[in-house]
Amino acid sequence: MTQPSFNRREFIKTTGLSLAALSSYSFIKNVSAAEKKPLYTISLAEWSLHKTLFANVIHHLDFPRVSKEAFGIDAIEHVNMLFMDKAKDNAYLTELKKRADGEGVKSLLIMIDREGNLGEPDEKKRKQAIENHYKWVEAAKFLGCHSIRVNARSTGSYDEQMDRAADGLRRLTEFGVQHNINVIVENHGGLSSNGEWLAGVMKKVDHPSCGTLPDFGNFRLKGDEWYDRYKGIKELMPFAKAVSAKSHDFDKDGNETKTDYHRMMKIVVDAGFNGYVGIEYEGHIDSEIVGIKKTKKLLERIRQELS
Numbered sequence: 001m002t003q004p005s006f007n008r009r010e011f012i013k014t015t016g017l018s019l020a021a022l023s024s025y026s027f028i029k030n031v032s033a034a035e036k037k038p039l040y041t042i043s044l045a046e047w048s049l050h051k052t053l054f055a056n057v058i059h060h061l062d063f064p065r066v067s068k069e070a071f072g073i074d075a076i077e078h079v080n081m082l083f084m085d086k087a088k089d090n091a092y093l094t095e096l097k098k099r100a101d102g103e104g105v106k107s108l109l110i111m112i113d114r115e116g117n118l119g120e121p122d123e124k125k126r127k128q129a130i131e132n133h134y135k136w137v138e139a140a141k142f143l144g145c146h147s148i149r150v151n152a153r154s155t156g157s158y159d160e161q162m163d164r165a166a167d168g169l170r171r172l173t174e175f176g177v178q179h180n181i182n183v184i185v186e187n188h189g190g191l192s193s194n195g196e197w198l199a200g201v202m203k204k205v206d207h208p209s210c211g212t213l214p215d216f217g218n219f220r221l222k223g224d225e226w227y228d229r230y231k232g233i234k235e236l237m238p239f240a241k242a243v244s245a246k247s248h249d250f251d252k253d254g255n256e257t258k259t260d261y262h263r264m265m266k267i268v269v270d271a272g273f274n275g276y277v278g279i280e281y282e283g284h285i286d287s288e289i290v291g292i293k294k295t296k297k298l299l300e301r302i303r304q305e306l307s
Contacts, residue, residue: 039269039303043075043108045244045280046082048292053082061092064100064107071292076100077242077278078110078143080136087135093142100143107143108276109184109213109242112136112150118168119154119161126164130172137172137181147182147241149213152192152201161191166204173210184241186213187232193219195232202239212239214268215280216259217246233264237271247295248283254298265302 044067052058058066060082067073086092100107115136116129133150140148152169154161173183191197202212214236219227249257268277277299281291 037274039306040243040265040274040277040299041075042073042296042299043077043242043276043278044071044073044292045077045111045278046079047111048279048281049288050079050082052288061096061099064096064103064105068103068105070289071296073279073296074104075106075108075276077108077149078145080110080112081114084114087139093139097143107140107145108278109145109147109149110136110140110143111186112148117153118150118172119152119165120168121155121160121164126168130168130175133172134175137176137179137183140181141179145181147184147211147213148176149184149186149242151188152185152198153188153190158191158197162197162201162204165192166201169201169210170205170207173205173207177207177209182209182211182241184211184213186215186244187218187236188215189218189220190222193221193232194227195219195235199235199239210239211241212236213242213244214240215244215246216261216264217248217282218244229259230263230267233267234271237268237273240268240271240273240275242275243268243273243277244280245277245295245299246280246282247291247298248281249285250283250291250294250298254294254301256295256298261298262302262305265299265306269306 046063053060064076067076112133115132116125118129120126120129133148136148152165154164156164169183169185176183185192185198187193187195187198198212202210214233216229216233219229219232221227247256251257255261279292279295281288281295283291286294
């Protein structure tokens, strides 16, 4: 991966954060009158800032403060690749929780990658992949999350992959239940980007603690072959415990150019979902800071329209 050219001074200037804001851990209280519960609440996926984080402009431990101070978002979704060796580091997790709690920021979930395929054809490899996720279930519990996000990768025929993925997910879910942590699956390439297939996996798992994290953009099956994103979201919403609002580019009116957000969020709301919708910006035209702000503004506008 090519290191993006970011520096700390530019980041601070763009976000409006001060050096003191990045280095101090003072508690900031939310002072707001009780309001009617919104149609959905906006959270921030850490991957939205992955270029900034990989460039070491900010540290993973700064993420709760940056989310609150720069974007006014008090619910976050962690990415395990940004603290891959810290799942069992009690001191690190304690510091992360302290900073999040000090900001009044809630950790919702950890997105898990690179821990093996839960649908491995080989039983020993599948068992190892399942067990590789255990430490992240425990870390999620410690941080106060409700879920870990996993992948449903496998090989074989359509039906074979469904059976294998369902088996791995079911077994991991049974471990998650012991810690009051859900296991949720994102449409994330291959057959998992086929909404009908992933919905079928959920039906086979048939467990209330196993659900989906529907992502607006991850419907590429292979090459230039795409699954219909609106059909896919509709199929996955009955099992959703969180939603990923993937965004890339925006037109002059602030609308996302790849996804009709109004149409998509109506599907989400009509499914009876009123939980967290996480911003996951992956564009290249706008900076990560600007892209996150544009996505948030769009979600807020549509929430008002749908209300």
